[in-house]
Amino acid sequence: MDAQTDIRTLRHFIGGDWCAAGGGETLDVLNPLDDSLYARAARGSGDDMRRAIAAARAAFPAYRDTTPSARERMLLRVAEIMEARKQELLDCLVDEIGSPVQKAMFEFTKGLTMVRAAAGLCRNVRGETLPSDAPGKFSMSIREPLGVVAVITPFNVPLIKTTRLVANALAVGNTVVHLPSEMAPHLSLIFAEIVAEAGFPAGSYNVVTGYGHEIGDDLTGDPDVNFVTFTGSSVIGQHINEICARNKTPNTLELGGKSPTVILADADLDKVMPLAARSIFMFAGQACIGSSRFYVERPLYDTFVARFAAIAANLGMGDLRDPDTVIAPIISERQRQRVKDHIADALAKGATLVTGGAWQGNRCQPTLLTDVTEDMTLCKSETFGPVTAIYPIDSYEEGLQKANDTEYGLSSAIFTGNIDRAFHFARNINAGMCHVNGPTIHDEAHVPFGGNGESGVGREGTDADMEAMTELKWVTVQL
Numbered sequence: 284m285d286a287q288t289d290i291r292t293l294r295h296f297i298g299g300d301w302c303a304a305g306g307g308e309t310l311d312v313l314n315p316l317d318d319s320l321y322a323r324a325a326r327g328s329g330d331d332m333r334r335a336i337a338a339a340r341a342a343f344p345a346y347r348d349t350t351p352s353a354r355e356r357m358l359l360r361v362a363e364i365m366e367a368r369k370q371e372l373l374d375c376l377v378d379e380i381g382s383p384v385q386k387a388m389f390e391f392t393k394g395l396t397m398v399r400a401a402a403g404l405c406r407n408v409r410g411e412t413l414p415s416d417a418p419g420k421f422s423m424s425i426r427e428p429l430g431v432v433a434v435i436t437p438f439n440v441p442l443i444k445t446t447r448l449v450a451n452a453l454a455v456g457n458t459v460v461h462l463p464s465e466m467a468p469h470l471s472l473i474f475a476e477i478v479a480e481a482g483f484p485a486g487s488y489n490v491v492t493g494y495g496h497e498i499g500d501d502l503t504g505d506p507d508v509n510f511v512t513f514t515g516s517s518v519i520g521q522h523i524n525e526i527c528a529r530n531k532t533p534n535t536l537e538l539g540g541k542s543p544t545v546i547l548a549d550a551d552l553d554k555v556m557p558l559a560a561r562s563i564f565m566f567a568g569q570a571c572i573g574s575s576r577f578y579v580e581r582p583l584y585d586t587f588v589a590r591f592a593a594i595a596a597n598l599g600m601g602d603l604r605d606p607d608t609v610i611a612p613i614i615s616e617r618q619r620q621r622v623k624d625h626i627a628d629a630l631a632k633g634a635t636l637v638t639g640g641a642w643q644g645n646r647c648q649p650t651l652l653t654d655v656t657e658d659m660t661l662c663k664s665e666t667f668g669p670v671t672a673i674y675p676i677d678s679y680e681e682g683l684q685k686a687n688d689t690e691y692g693l694s695s696a697i698f699t700g701n702i703d704r705a706f707h708f709a710r711n712i713n714a715g716m717c718h719v720n721g722p723t724i725h726d727e728a729h730v731p732f733g734g735n736g737e738s739g740v741g742r743e744g745t746d747a748d749m750e751a752m753t754e755l756k757w758v759t760v761q762l
Contacts, residue, residue: 291322293468293492295331296475298338299485305330310465310494315381315612315645316603322379324468327493329501332460335489339431339458340507342486347428347456351405354454358402360481361450362395368477372442375470377603380438381612381645384604386566393726394446400728401450404745408455408753421760426753428456429533430509433502435495435523436471437514438464438614439569445474447728448512449488451748453478457510461490462502466614468492495519500526508532510752514571517665517691517737524740535741535751537733539665540571540693542723543686545708547679548580550698552587554720559587560594562696562722564649567611568669569618571738572694572716574723575666577673578682584675588653591673592638595649612645613668622647622668625661629672632659639669663689679704687713692735694723715742 293312294301308326313319325331365372369391376387410424432452436444441463452459463471468490475490491498499519503511504526511534513523520538527534544562546555562574579587599608613619619642626640629652639650647668655662655672662672676682679699686695695714699705705719715734718725726732731742741751 290320291469293322293324293472295325295327295335295492296472296479296488296490297331297335298342298489299479304328304493310492312379312466312468314378315614317644318616322469324465324492327491327498329498331493332462332491332498332501333505335460335491336431336502336505336507338486338489339460342484343430343458346458346484346487349456351408354456355402355405357481357483358398358405358450358454361477362398362402364477364480365391365395365398368473372470372473375473376442379469380441380467380614381603382566383608383611385606385609386611390440390442394442397443397446397728398450400745401447401454404451404454404749408749410755413757415759417761419762421762423758424755425758426749427756428753430457431507432457432459432752433508433511434459434461435499435502435511435513435515436461436463436467438466439566441467441470442474443726444514445471447743448748449474449478451745452752453483453487455749455753457752458487459489460502460508461488462495462499463490463492465492465494499523503527503532504530506530510534512743513537520739533751535733535743536739537571537743538693538737538739539691540573540734540738541576541663541665541689541691542572542574542694542696542714543576543578543689544574544696544723545676545679545682545686545698546577546579546583546587547682547697547699547701547704548582549700550583551700552583552590555587555698556590556594558722559591560598562724563671564595564598564609564669565724567613567647568671569611569614569667570724572723572725574694574696575661575671576686577671578676578685579673580679580682581675581677584673588637588651588673592651595651596638598649600643600646600648610646610649610669613647618667619645619647622666622670625664625666625668626650626652626670629655629659629661632656634659634672637673665691683708683711690737693738694718694725694734696721696723715739
């Protein structure tokens with residue numbers, strides 16, 4: 284903390300040391316609830332990033348040779364320290380990114396699961412024996428860590444993304460350079476303290492804070508970086524993909540979404556309604572897997588709209604530490620303007636505002652729109668706010684067709700009592716994830732998490748990350 288101002292001063296974590304930006308510059312981190320100053324973070328430069336990459340590269344030869352039991356022990360220790368520092372992590376999630384306490388608790392619990400699942404991954408980095416046509420030849424494949432992994436995480440679920448991607452990379456023997464969102468650096472630096480306390484060697488995990496548009500290319504384009512994993516917008520993901528293609532750097536990209544939920548006439552609305560609300564209003568819709576499109580079969584349409592409006596109008600918008608509060612502030616002025624523009628454009632072109640649309644400070648009221656047409660921006664573009672459109676459909680087939688009418692393909696959901704239609708939807712929806720009678724917002728440590736098309740490349744999760752962050756080597760022994 285800055286003794287004169289009581290404002291936190293955040294520094295890079297490079298090679299086991301805490302250090303200011305090389306040029307001494309800082310950036311302001313704002314509390315999104317009221318835009319008050321939360322912290323001043325080091326504003327990293329290309330030179331800072333190169334120092335971190337060099338530290339990770341230098342640490343790799345020794346770290347890759349640590350035993351599975353050693354990595355397992357350190358990761359389990361990370362989980363223990365997280366539990367001891369639970370309140371600090373929760374406070375950071377509330378004050379740095381505006382998480383309501385129930386969402387912060389959800390993220391903390393998931394983060395613990397991510398770390399513990401990664402500890403189990405340490406003993407599952409394995410190859411196989413292979414048959415050979417050569418007499419007396421023993422043939423096998425082995426998996427080896429890639430080297431330096433670049434991790435770039437977003438603001439909306441910084442603890443889930445940090446714990447999953449960093450812990451999995453460390454579990455399989457890689458070293459890490461982490462660039463967190465400039466809007467959520469403190470959370471990742473707390474995690475760096477925890478990782479260091481747990482015994483991970485200097486240089487195995489490094490964090491550089493700063494603006495992604497200033498130093499992101501210095502990370503993703505460095506020849507000493509062997510793998511890139513990024514979560515963020517589709518536009519930035521495409522840019523990173525092009526850089527990685529030039530350098531032949533493997534990567535996983537978890538990008539934007541326009542996730543659909545289809546509700547058929549045989550669905551039980553008593554069960555659907557709370558899950559529908561969770562799908563779009565958790566963290567005020569600032570979730571790539573949030574459901575911003577609902578397709579409801581006509582026999583249920585009017586009832587669904589009325590009931591959804593009643594729920595949306597009564598969601599808590601009080602103190603973020605009140606367990607009844609659901610709606611979070613929108614993270615930045617730029618993003619608030621995007622939400623406002625999407626709503627205004629839809630209303631100007633003839634959409635019907637069912638409920639919401641107004642603002643309380645930096646929080647947008649939960650907003651439901653009907654009569655949305657394809658010429659409206661929010662019909663096809665990701666809003667990233669507590670805003671969703673509800674469309675009537677006349678059949679299951681129409682619902683599937685409209686659900687697939689998007690360049691995105693992240694999450695999806697269908698509510699129905701018809702098992703045949705449920706499985707047909709699961710097989711034919713163009714999305715990386717599909718949930719039957721459940722919300723689009725789902726996540727677990729071991730699942731293949733990710734999407735298709737503009738929603739990304741590759742998958743995250745223990746097994747998926749093990750395969751992506753290691754490489755196979757063929758070994759033969761002539762007996």
